[in-house]
Amino acid sequence: MTRASRHVTLASRPNGAPVEENFDIVEVEVAAPAEGEIVVANRFMSVDPYMRGRMNDVKSYVPSFQIGAPLEGGAVGEVIESNAPDVAVGDHVVHGLGWREIAVLPASHAQPAAKVEGVALSANLGVLGMPGMTAYAGLLDVASFNEGDAVFVSGAAGAVGSLVGQLAKLKDASLVIGSAGSDEKVAWLTEELGYDTAFNYRNGAVAKQLFAAAPHGIDVYFDNVGGDHLQAALHALNVHGRVALCGAISMYNNTEPAPGPEQPEPGHWEAAQHAGLHRERPRTHARRLRSRGRRLAR
Ligand SMILES: NC(=O)c1ccc[n+]([C@@H]2O[C@H](COP(=O)([O-])OP(=O)(O)OC[C@H]3O[C@@H](n4cnc5c(N)ncnc54)[C@H](OP(=O)(O)O)[C@@H]3O)[C@@H](O)[C@H]2O)c1
Numbered sequence: 001m002t003r004a005s006r007h008v009t010l011a012s013r014p015n016g017a018p019v020e021e022n023f024d025i026v027e028v029e030v031a032a033p034a035e036g037e038i039v040v041a042n043r044f045m046s047v048d049p050y051m052r053g054r055m056n057d058v059k060s061y062v063p064s065f066q067i068g069a070p071l072e073g074g075a076v077g078e079v080i081e082s083n084a085p086d087v088a089v090g091d092h093v094v095h096g097l098g099w100r101e102i103a104v105l106p107a108s109h110a111q112p113a114a115k116v117e118g119v120a121l122s123a124n125l126g127v128l129g130m131p132g133m134t135a136y137a138g139l140l141d142v143a144s145f146n147e148g149d150a151v152f153v154s155g156a157a158g159a160v161g162s163l164v165g166q167l168a169k170l171k172d173a174s175l176v177i178g179s180a181g182s183d184e185k186v187a188w189l190t191e192e193l194g195y196d197t198a199f200n201y202r203n204g205a206v207a208k209q210l211f212a213a214a215p216h217g218i219d220v221y222f223d224n225v226g227g228d229h230l231q232a233a234l235h236a237l238n239v240h241g242r243v244a245l246c247g248a249i250s251m252y253n254n255t256e257p258a259p260g261p262e263q264p265e266p267g268h269w270e271a272a273q274h275a276g277l278h279r280e281r282p283r284t285h286a287r288r289l290r291s292r293g294r295r296l297a298r
Pocket residue numbers: 047048049050130131134155156157158159160161179180181182185224225245246247248249250251
């Protein structure tokens with residue numbers, strides 16, 4: 001049986017921030033499932049920052065989206081037809097063919113959705129899915145978080161950042177600082193998520209606000225933003241500080257290089273993640289932080 005489905009396709013490649021004209025919505029007939037395939041009615045799809053990179057025609061760790069073809073990305077949905085022995089109609093699955101109402105795919109490309117009492121199905125695209133894994137592995141593995149660390153998280157109110165701060169608190173960080181782009185988000189971080197302190201990066205220089213929040217420096221920086229945030233965090237790092245270079249969203253729409261450390265290539269990220277970034281003696285470091293604080297306070 002064939003079905004009609006609306007698909008979102010890439011009409012043209014964005015130059016800078018994506019605009020509506022870069023996308024089309026087309027109605028297509030989806031084919032009946034072949035042997036081993038399932039048909040999924042998508043209930044939720046995720047719109048993730050990495051998708052911006054896939055809209056460019058460049059070589060990367062994932063293929064670019066193609067003009068005229070539907071976009072792809074994480075989705076969770078209900079199986080409405082199955083030609084695969086292990087998947088039944090009514091099952092909920094997570095897969096990579098979002099941006100369309102109905103997806104037809106090999107059952108081997110889908111995984112059962114996690115079901116947790118009282119938790120929405122959409123959490124499979126959040127805390128129970130890729131952002132949750134990113135936050136967990138980024139903080140505990142890549143940044144080698146230790147109890148008592150002071151942690152700074154940029155993009156702190158986003159899907160990943162909001163989880164990093166909560167995990168750090170659960171794991172007994174001494175201080176968890178977040179930055180976000182509105183006063184409402186800042187209030188959400190401190191009043192609901194348990195961040196110790198947070199600041200709005202639009203209210204002043206990041207370096208100055210970070211120094212005010214962490215005058216004794218930070219041990220871990222979880223970078224979702226890059227640019228001025230990464231620059232400020234590198235200056236605030238304590239001896240043996242660690243950085244998880246998770247993303248650099250402030251640069252994804254850039255058409256020209258921006259001030260601050262350049263967005264590292266994936267190979268550099270891995271190297272940087274494992275490198276000790278500071279070799280200063282503690283006293284030298286404390287002196288540097290104090291003098292930087294004095295400069296910023298002027
Ligand atoms: N390495 C990996 O495996 C992996 C996996 C997932 C995500 N990531 C990366 O992690 C980061 C966060 O992803 P996410 O899923 O949490 O995204 P998200 O939920 O979409 O949140 C991203 C947030 O970034 C902030 N932002 C946007 N432009 C900004 C700018 N110019 N300067 C500062 N903040 C800006 C926005 O919040 P405000 O309103 O607060 O500005 C936005 O809500 C991204 O860089 C992404 O590429 C990496």
